[in-house]
Amino acid sequence: MSLFYVSEETIGEGTDVVVVGGDLDFEAAPEFKKCIDHRLDEGARRVILDLAAVGFIDSTAIGVVVGAINRLRESGGSLAVVSDEPNVRRIFDVVGLDDLTPLHSSRDDAISALAGAV
Amino acid sequence: MRSQRSPARSKALGAETPADAAFAPLDLRLPARASELRAARRHAHDAAAACGFDVDDQYEFMYAANEAVTNAIKHGRPDSDGTIGLRIAVDGDQLVLSVSDRGRFAAPRRAPDPMSEGGRGFAFMTELMDHVEVVSERGSTVVRLGKRLPVAGAPGDAHG
Numbered sequence: 001m002s003l004f005y006v007s008e009e010t011i012g013e014g015t016d017v018v019v020v021g022g023d024l025d026f027e028a029a030p031e032f033k034k035c036i037d038h039r040l041d042e043g044a045r046r047v048i049l050d051l052a053a054v055g056f057i058d059s060t061a062i063g064v065v066v067g068a069i070n071r072l073r074e075s076g077g078s079l080a081v082v083s084d085e086p087n088v089r090r091i092f093d094v095v096g097l098d099d100l101t102p103l104h105s106s107r108d109d110a111i112s113a114l115a116g117a118v
Numbered sequence: 119m120r121s122q123r124s125p126a127r128s129k130a131l132g133a134e135t136p137a138d139a140a141f142a143p144l145d146l147r148l149p150a151r152a153s154e155l156r157a158a159r160r161h162a163h164d165a166a167a168a169c170g171f172d173v174d175d176q177y178e179f180m181y182a183a184n185e186a187v188t189n190a191i192k193h194g195r196p197d198s199d200g201t202i203g204l205r206i207a208v209d210g211d212q213l214v215l216s217v218s219d220r221g222r223f224a225a226p227r228r229a230p231d232p233m234s235e236g237g238r239g240f241a242f243m244t245e246l247m248d249h250v251e252v253v254s255e256r257g258s259t260v261v262r263l264g265k266r267l268p269v270a271g272a273p274g275d276a277h278g
Contacts, residue, residue, distance in 0.1 A: 023156065023159075025152070025155050025156075025159075025184065025188070026152045026155060026188045026191065026192065027152035027153055027155055027156075056159075056181075056184075058181075058184055058185065058188060059185055059188070059236075059238040059239040059241075059242055060188065060192075060236075060239075062238060063234075063235035063236050063238065064235070066232075066233060066234070066235050067235045069233075070233060070235075087177050090174075091181065091242075094241075094242065094245050094246070095230075095232075095238050095241060095242070095245075096232055099232070100232060100233075
């Protein structure tokens, strides 16, 4: 269990990365949502959500991820999630989120997947 | 000092279970604020570890606990002093976590829409726990989440 942080970067060719670390809970969710919405408002079409340093993601933060998937589907964009953390992968599996968005074990995997997707 | 309403405590005659011995009931009042969730998760995780759950079950217990406390903070009503109740105790063959507040909560009747941004909290509780019960009456709601205690000596019954 560790402190939440979030940051954004652009890695070229219209791909944006939102990097999150720590515990993604109801306290952290508003900041998390603000960061993703900011990227989408700026017109991001390919978004990588890098959760490699996240050990905990609750239902409210999962709602934020689903919100981003919905917005990107409307704009013809796509989202890839990075996590190699077994607990996070299991939680995604429990609610079928892994069916909505692919989970990649590394950022490089996500970048190649998105390059082929749009 | 152990659970006083314990009809399921059939093992209480004679031998204590290892979990009984390892974990004394915990009764807390938490300020109904999102910043308290970290503490709630730690309490739940520590309790599950003390009762000998394996690391996956510790995580599941902590995860469901976080959802129940989040629910109470988000949708419930705190007591006049701004707090909600959190109790963790061994009851029969389960470790039970109860979250109480002054609101009225009705468990959703259907599974959440996969594309919906909300409504997954209760689904997690039912998926990760063995017993989920919502008692809402006379201006208060108690959500009880139970997970079966590990069987002593079974594989995975480690202290990690």
